Amino acid sequence: MLDYAGVYELLSPEEREVQKAARRFLEAEALPYIRDFWERGEFPVHLIRRFGEMGFLGPTLPPEYGGAGVSSAAYGLIAYELERVDSGLRSFASVQSSLVMYPIYAYGSEEQKRTFLPRLASGEMVGCFGLTEPDGGSDPDGNMKTRARREGDTWVLNGTKMWITNGNLAQIAIVWAKDEEGVVRGFIVPTDTPGFRALEVKHKMSLRASVTSELVLEEVRVPEELRLPKAEGLKAPLSCLTQARFGIAWGALGALEAVYTEALAFAQSRVTFGRPIAARQLVQEKLVRMLADHTKGLLLAWRLARLKDEGKLRHTQVSLAKRENVAAALNAARMARDILGGNGITLEYHAIRHMLNLETVYTYEGTHDIHTLILGRDITGLNALE
Numbered sequence: 001m002l003d004y005a006g007v008y009e010l011l012s013p014e015e016r017e018v019q020k021a022a023r024r025f026l027e028a029e030a031l032p033y034i035r036d037f038w039e040r041g042e043f044p045v046h047l048i049r050r051f052g053e054m055g056f057l058g059p060t061l062p063p064e065y066g067g068a069g070v071s072s073a074a075y076g077l078i079a080y081e082l083e084r085v086d087s088g089l090r091s092f093a094s095v096q097s098s099l100v101m102y103p104i105y106a107y108g109s110e111e112q113k114r115t116f117l118p119r120l121a122s123g124e125m126v127g128c129f130g131l132t133e134p135d136g137g138s139d140p141d142g143n144m145k146t147r148a149r150r151e152g153d154t155w156v157l158n159g160t161k162m163w164i165t166n167g168n169l170a171q172i173a174i175v176w177a178k179d180e181e182g183v184v185r186g187f188i189v190p191t192d193t194p195g196f197r198a199l200e201v202k203h204k205m206s207l208r209a210s211v212t213s214e215l216v217l218e219e220v221r222v223p224e225e226l227r228l229p230k231a232e233g234l235k236a237p238l239s240c241l242t243q244a245r246f247g248i249a250w251g252a253l254g255a256l257e258a259v260y261t262e263a264l265a266f267a268q269s270r271v272t273f274g275r276p277i278a279a280r281q282l283v284q285e286k287l288v289r290m291l292a293d294h295t296k297g298l299l300l301a302w303r304l305a306r307l308k309d310e311g312k313l314r315h316t317q318v319s320l321a322k323r324e325n326v327a328a329a330l331n332a333a334r335m336a337r338d339i340l341g342g343n344g345i346t347l348e349y350h351a352i353r354h355m356l357n358l359e360t361v362y363t364y365e366g367t368h369d370i371h372t373l374i375l376g377r378d379i380t381g382l383n384a385l386e
């Protein structure tokens, strides 16, 4: 992998193996075909079971629940390799691992863990995570209209969720709703429950190799056994987002590597005025900026992984890494597209696909600006968010 500062030497042998195996697998089974899926606006569903076999789904969870018990850096490296191919593949795995398996693992009952986690880890079952609503995602508390009404041992859910990754692929949805006291609660909702509908969002120009859906819940009846018993308040879904953002901080660097490598190779072979464009200072400056951002980003991601394993990671540190690494990847993709000239606008090259994908990554899981305000609040003690 692209590694200017020698981060590879800081990885354990197991972590290196995970990275190598993921790259080998994805180069053979995903990279050659991803462009066509992206162009058709389809997620490559045949890869789901293969992801399970490769251990990409819930890899940090203990083996008793179907995970591999690997480190946070190994999880990050899987995200890196997936997003080096396409942000849509990484989004699928992030949702399954961090937004579906993690909440069941952290907030579920023992029975829920044993019922769902092994099937989610193998890819036999797909999940989605419904927090965002049509009125806005940046203020999930203020904008949450979905309600859960208790009737004896049953909860009745009503509401609409928007922009939900994997919505039309999922057999279960983790749905966040306010109860009659206004407390946010989490539910495992089987998607074949009467009153539940998933409507696919069409005409996306970003994350095309990913399924995005609107979820409509009308009098959806869920038994008390499917409520996540330890989830109470907004901090539960927010803690899931911290897990996913950690993976995104790694994943974005995979996309950055892809566009940097492509732009460098193109610049070395493209000749204008008798010399390769790579010999021009303006082009070199762009390539160096990409490399510098990747190098700093990888060091930050590695450090956060170690803090995570030590139980010391703060969510604001994850905000910093998500904000910086995604912005760096998006800027790099735009620069790579520019270096490729006219060729850069076609799907023959990867740059524009990554560039368009990264527009979503910049916005979801907390927009760039929302993370700015989270960090601003942390360092000044003054809240500019609300």
Ligand SMILES: Cc1cc2nc3c(=O)[nH]c(=O)nc-3n(C[C@H](O)[C@H](O)[C@H](O)COP(=O)(O)OP(=O)(O)OC[C@H]3O[C@@H](n4cnc5c(N)ncnc54)[C@H](O)[C@@H]3O)c2cc1C
Pocket (backbone or CB within 6 Å): 095, 129, 130, 131, 132, 134, 135, 136, 137, 138, 139, 162, 163, 164, 165, 166, 207, 212, 360, 363, 364, 365, 366, 367, 368, 369, 370, 373, 384, 385, 386
């Ligand atoms: C392809 C895709 C997949 C997604 N997958 C999921 C998923 O699986 N599950 C899920 O729950 N959600 C998902 N999301 C939703 C995503 O998390 C939201 O889009 C995101 O949180 C932003 O919410 P919004 O789009 O409603 O924008 P808004 O919250 O309406 O924000 C609009 C703009 O206003 C800015 N803004 C908002 N508040 C402030 C403020 N206080 N100060 C300054 N600026 C502000 C924002 O930065 C942004 O630029 C997905 C989104 C996309 C596009």
